[in-house]
Amino acid sequence: MAKNIILMCLIFTLFCSGLAVEVGPLQDFCVADSTSMVMPSGLMCKNPMQVEANDFYYGGLNIPSNKTTPTGINVALVDVDQLPGLNTLGISMARIDYALDGINPPHIHPRATEMLVLIEGSLHVGFVTSNPQNRLISRVIHTGDVFVFPAGLIHFQRNVGNRIAVALLSLSSQNPGLLNIRDAVETLPESVKFK
Secondary structure (H helix, E strand, C coil): CHHHHHHHHHHHHHHHHHHHCCCCCCCCCCCECCCCCCCCCCCCECCHHHCCHHHHCCCCCCCCCCCECCCCEEEEEECCCCCHHHCCCCCEEEEEEECCCCEEEEEECCCCCEEEEEEECEEEEEEECCCCCCCEEEEEEECCCEEEECCCCCEEEEECCCCCEEEEEEECCCCCCCEEHHHHHHCCCHHHCCC
16 A cells, blocks of 8 residues: 555556646747737747848846936846747846846746846846745845746845946846835735735
8 A cells, every 4th residue: 555655656646746847948049029919928930931040149238227207217128028938938128127126026026036246336136035034135235146036026226335236137037026025015905905
């Protein structure tokens, strides 16, 4: 009986782990066709014979975005909307410029792990683990340092240096999603908010 239970557990584990594996692409690339009205998970593919080098090119990440947020950051996102060749490749990136005391407030990327490379300055970075611990994992990083924020966890960055800070981020999804914690809580009905 015990052998049967162990065997069933082993089969169940192997079955579940097989379901968790991401299937590789069935073609070399799938450049996004923004004119298609069909919206599967991702965008429809452009005809491969119409694909060109510019579908895989984005210029200008060396220039700060001109959109300053109230929290003192400028974000230049490079996702499938700016770079159609990213479609189905499972990656995107961004540049963030932080003003003095600028903060990227607590937020979540529900579909992506984020890796931050600090190009210039000093940032206090961190994330909060899930229940039941809800531990804060944080530290100050400096030029050349790398920090990783696991997918789906609340995380933040704050400029703690005496000059602007610049970071490049890579995200493990062409559409990482963004949920700002403060904005999300403000949209909840009063009856479910913490008192």
